[in-house]
């Protein structure tokens with residue numbers, strides 16, 4: 001599976017139970033941030049467990065283009081020599097962030113308070129996604145962006161030559177927007193403040209502190225206020241990326257829906273801002289145990305043991321959405337094998353992910369014989385019980401890794417095989433997905449069913 005290149009259809013069919021140990025890759029959010037903060041630091045940063053998916057490789061290339069030295073020493077082990085806060089050089093060429101919204105939005109933030117210009121682009125998925133949510137707050141620092149209609153890529157961003165710190169209330173619950181503002185605040189004198197209502201993933205705040213920045217967090221009623229003191233000297237760090245809970249979701253959920261399965265996924269990051277899916281699965285009655293809970297690299301981790309389960313439909317509350325925002329596609333697959341309806345509320349942000357994930361899941365599930373209801377902000381899946389989903393369809397992956405992996409998991413448990421029209425996008429976040437699932441007993445074929 002490669003992220004670029006001609007479409008590669010892949011079919012998943014029901015085989016025996018899934019069993020064994022599934023080592024999933026390093027966390028994508030942590031990997032992007034480690035490279036970017038390493039590039040903004042003085043001295044050497046060492047990262048182990050870095051996700052070598054295309055999204056992160058594109059961020060590594062971008063950091064080189066801005067003047068940092070970025071080197072792969074061994075699988076998952078990388079070294080970054082940073083240029084320091086405010087030290088980015090003007091890239092000689094266009095920065096292509098591929099499929100990655102996190103990459104492009106965080107990098108725009110990181111350069112927005114340095115007086116250089118850069119032109120950003122990406123693949124067809126990324127070029128269709130809204131960038132105004134980032135360029136608007138960056139303009140408050142004094143940066144200027146010129147892009148296509150609706151703030152879409154390609155766009156040219158010119159960093160502020162005389163940046164001012166800002167106070168910004170997030171209009172949407174987005175860790176990417178929060179992180180872009182905080183990264184821009186690094187090279188603004190004084191205190192930059194971000195206010196969020198719904199807590200979103202907090203890796204940027206944690207890691208900024210780890211690199212030596214002063215970050216204060218205050219709770220004010222329903223608000224969380226993050227204050228960053230600008231112009232710190234960041235110093236290179238050693239970072240061990242924990243394993244990605246969003247990738248772990250696939251072997252875990254596949255084990256829950258494939259009869260007789262028993263799978264262990266070691267060392268998964270269970271930061272509370274990321275663990276909403278696992279809470280939901282337990283509410284559905286999943287046989288899911290957190291073994292050996294511990295702390296690694298400043299993040300809570302545990303070994304997840306998932307066994308085939310008879311599940312019941314649940315209602316997921318809107319306030320949990322940020323903590324499981326990337327997991328709704330695979331949750332909607334699990335919901336199809338539960339008994340009763342699963343109602344997912346407060347999910348409008350899914351419409352602006354790598355694809356419109358509500359529409360992508362609804363159309364694919366319907367093609368597989370599942371009844372689905374949707375509105376702008378809600379997805380409802382009518383469960384058909386264990387082994388009850390007919391399957392037998394080809395589903396469009398729409399340049400979206402999580403849509404592709406979700407339908408492949410569905411095909412592992414449905415009565416008839418399921419094909420995704422293009423499994424290439426899987427390589428953006430989980431290059432070893434196919435081999436790993438096969439090692440557990442999954443059956444894939446390259447030709448369409």
Ligand code: S3P
Nearest residue numbers: 029102173174175176177325326
């Ligand atoms: C991410 C934040 C989320 C998530 C994405 C990774 C991050 O996006 O969907 O996969 O690393 O900050 P939003 O901030 O747009 O919700």
